Amino acid sequence: MDISKKLVERCRQGDNKAQFELYKLYSDAMYNVSCRVIPDTMEAEDAMQEAFFKAFDKIDTFRGEVTFGAWLKRIVVNTCLDHLKRKKVLTVSLDETPGLSDDVSDEVDYDPESVEEVKQALNKLPEGYKLVLSLRLIDGYEYEEIATMMGIAQSTVRSQYVRAKRKLVELLKNKI
Structure with a gap:
């Protein structure tokens, strides 16, 4: 049995030290996830903390x-x-992004020069675009999953994703 399974079992028994150990084990990764969704670092940290409370409260459902x-x-x-x-x-x-077509093709042809360049461009995207792009490309969620999580139509997610990619490429081509 791996360490996290043992810690989960101890959490189910009400062991606060096990909760702290799980927190230490996963907090950095979950903070990074949170920051990809919420751009403000303080709000991202608050959301991450809230998520840990929810997880520990619902640990029996795992x-x-x-x-x-x-x-x-x-x-x-x-x-x-x-x-x-x-x-x-x-x-x-x-209407907030004029000049982008409604075509939902996944074809984007650009090879960025650096990771920092991509990070800067991502930070310039509108929040909705950045969110969909992060959930799809970085976190690997499918369109249907993102639609369910966000409470919007799958076609909206797909078009938001394509528009976000295009806007990102545009920013990168223009050197941000």
Whole structure:
């Protein structure tokens, strides 16, 4: 039995030290996930903390069908999305990005020179675009999963994703 499974079992028995150990084990990774969804680092940290509280509160629902980290990551993403829904920044109106077609092709032809360049360009994207792009490219969620998490149509997610990629490429080609 791996360490996280043992810690989960101890958490189920009410062991606060095990909760702290799980927190130490996963907090950095979950903070990074949270920061990809919520751009403000303080808000991202608050959302991550809230997600850990939710996870420990619902630890009995963890069935081990996926890794604890994957289960926790889903809680973190959903908590961050809830946070953004309260702030109403999940989607960007199609009118906010003139010049981008509605074509939902995944073809994007650009080879960025550096990771830093991509990070800078990502930070310039509208929040809704950045969110969909991060959930799809970085976190690996499918369109249907993102649509469910965000409470929007799958076609909206797909077009947001394509528009986000195009906007990112445009920023990169223009050297941000």
